[in-house]
Amino acid sequence: MAKNKSPEQIVSKLLSDLEKIRHAKGLSHEKLATLAGIHRSTVSLIENKKRVPTILTCLKLCQALNVRLDDILRKIQP
Numbered sequence: 361m362a363k364n365k366s367p368e369q370i371v372s373k374l375l376s377d378l379e380k381i382r383h384a385k386g387l388s389h390e391k392l393a394t395l396a397g398i399h400r401s402t403v404s405l406i407e408n409k410k411r412v413p414t415i416l417t418c419l420k421l422c423q424a425l426n427v428r429l430d431d432i433l434r435k436i437q438p
Contacts (some may be wrong), residue, residue, distance in 0.1 A: 365437055371412060373436045378418075379407045381425050395424035 365373070382392050389407075393400040397420055405411035406421075413421070422429045 370433070370436055372409065374418070374432060375406060375409060375413075377432050377436070378421055378425065381427055382407075385425060387425075392421065392424055396420040397424075 382389075387395075389403040390400045393403045396403075396417075398417060402411065402413075402417070403421075406413050406417070418429055422432070
């Protein structure tokens with residue numbers, strides 16, 4: 361039986377995945393922030409795991425990256 365991931369592990373993996381997608385799309389913190397309608401420093405703090413984003417912020421980031429939050433979460437914890 362596979363061990364369930366803790367909520368902290370899930371959030372950490374989600375943030376790592378969002379950062380990888382940002383890099384793959386060649387977006388800077390500033391460009392992603394502009395597309396998501398959030399402050400650039402917020403993106404940096406989130407990626408450096410110094411701030412835990414709200415669901416709303418996660419949805420904004422996903423929308424800006426043109427990915428679905430549920431798709432990412434399904435890969436993290438099927």
